Amino acid sequence: MLADSQTPMSPFSQRSRHDLEENELTRALTRAKERGEVLDLTVSNPTTAGIAPLSDRGRLALASASVATYAPLPFGLPETRAAIAASTNDLGISLSAEDVMCTASTSEAYAWLFSLLADPGDTILVPQPSYPLFEYLAAYQSVRLVPYPLRYDGAWHVDLPALRELRAREPRARAVLVVSPNNPTGSTLKADELEAILDLDLPLVSDEVFLRYPIVERATPLLSALTATRGLVFVLSGLSKEAALPQMKLGWIALAGDRALHDEAKARLEVLADTFLSVGTPVQAAASVLLEDAHLARDRILARTRTNLATLDRVVAGTAATRLHLEAGIYATLHLPAIADEDTWVHTFLDAGVYVHPGAFFDFHEGPRVVLSLLTDETTFARGVGTLAATITTLVG
Ligand SMILES: Cc1ncc(COP(=O)(O)O)c(C=O)c1O
Numbered sequence: 441m442l443a444d445s446q447t448p449m450s451p452f453s454q455r456s457r458h459d460l461e462e463n464e465l466t467r468a469l470t471r472a473k474e475r476g477e478v479l480d481l482t483v484s485n486p487t488t489a490g491i492a493p494l495s496d497r498g499r500l501a502l503a504s505a506s507v508a509t510y511a512p513l514p515f516g517l518p519e520t521r522a523a524i525a526a527s528t529n530d531l532g533i534s535l536s537a538e539d540v541m542c543t544a545s546t547s548e549a550y551a552w553l554f555s556l557l558a559d560p561g562d563t564i565l566v567p568q569p570s571y572p573l574f575e576y577l578a579a580y581q582s583v584r585l586v587p588y589p590l591r592y593d594g595a596w597h598v599d600l601p602a603l604r605e606l607r608a609r610e611p612r613a614r615a616v617l618v619v620s621p622n623n624p625t626g627s628t629l630k631a632d633e634l635e636a637i638l639d640l641d642l643p644l645v646s647d648e649v650f651l652r653y654p655i656v657e658r659a660t661p662l663l664s665a666l667t668a669t670r671g672l673v674f675v676l677s678g679l680s681k682e683a684a685l686p687q688m689k690l691g692w693i694a695l696a697g698d699r700a701l702h703d704e705a706k707a708r709l710e711v712l713a714d715t716f717l718s719v720g721t722p723v724q725a726a727a728s729v730l731l732e733d734a735h736l737a738r739d740r741i742l743a744r745t746r747t748n749l750a751t752l753d754r755v756v757a758g759t760a761a762t763r764l765h766l767e768a769g770i771y772a773t774l775h776l777p778a779i780a781d782e783d784t785w786v787h788t789f790l791d792a793g794v795y796v797h798p799g800a801f802f803d804f805h806e807g808p809r810v811v812l813s814l815l816t817d818e819t820t821f822a823r824g825v826g827t828l829a830a831t832i833t834t835l836v837g
Pocket residue numbers: 484544545546547548571619622623647649677678680681686690691
């Protein structure tokens with residue numbers, strides 16, 4: 441059958457339509473790898489980064505006898521929810537197991553919350569720059585993302601006037617999303633920003649997967665939106681980052697804010713969760729041990745990210761590049777001189793044998809920036825940034 445325009449009707453939905461063409465950078469990366477060694481400074485998989493996050497106790501717990509029984513509970517096993525709730529004690533928070541809902545990942549949590557809060561065509565206010573996956577997660581739920589800016593003036597801030605203005609002129613805004621610490625800026629939500637966001641009178645979804653990765657040492661834990669006592673607040677995290685175990689596929693949503701709003705949120709989410717029942721039993725049975733041991737992997741990651749950041753600062757110090765301020769997470773951003781555009785810089789680095797993410801990948805729009813993963817092993821990282829510095833010096837003259 442032909443549509444009016446005589447174009448063949450596609451059997452596929454608009455929301456599953458993506459540009460499937462390999463982009464030029466991916467092709468250039470393949471060519472560079474064919475030519476020789478490429479130092480990859482975009483490493484994000486902790487299970488292959490020489491960190492060994494799974495403890496022997498964790499392995500044993502995954503093989504325990506209790507994994508043989510299936511208990512199809514929409515929000516997960518009570519002991520799993522209790523273990524997740526107890527894991528927030530180190531933040532000085534007292535979370536009830538009743539307010540924890542297990543998901544297979546943070547991505548699944550986003551999908552559920554977009555379904556819970558928004559209808560097709562509604563909008564979600566999201567930070568920019570931030571996590572590139574939002575675009576896809578939103579497309580699959582047929583919701584629209586409206587970015588609110590994070591501004592840089594030597595430190596990162598939520599542009600609150602811009603956010604308030606967006607809220608006022610977006611009648612279909614259904615939620616505001618916060619990523620704290622943010623990927624890739626490494627910036628964190630401050631108490632006054634949290635209050636201003638709660639004042640917007642929209643449900644708040646706070647992604648806190650990197651909360652326990654403060655690169656800059658501090659005496660107190662980073663602020664969690666779990667401390668909010670008003671509004672409808674959903675805090676997301678999971679073993680993927682908290683325990684550096686993305687393969688376990690256990691994430692969660694924790695409810696905070698005004699308790700009077702919780703009952704209906706839970707009742708609706710329960711039907712959603714019951715429709716999928718996606719979290720496996722073995723990981724739920726092992727969750728308390730995996731969470732108890734998570735600090736071991738985190739300590740190794742923090743030691744690495746801090747070493748790599750110190751290396752980066754030392755090497756970049758004599759060049760025309762600037763490392764942007766950061767507080768937490770696993771990424772660092774370099775601002776480069778505008779003698780070349782961002783694409784040119786990234787391809788020039790690749791020609792020199794180093795692969796970095798262009799800032800555009802995370803929706804940076806302020807001049808040439810590249811993002812480096814501090815999770816990269818120390819030797820590769822030091823060699824990689826050494827090459828970046830030499831390339832910058834050669835280009836700038
Ligand atoms: C901000 C942020 N949230 C969530 C995730 C992924 O979490 P999950 O593996 O639980 O989907 C990532 C992964 O990089 C991330 O950067």
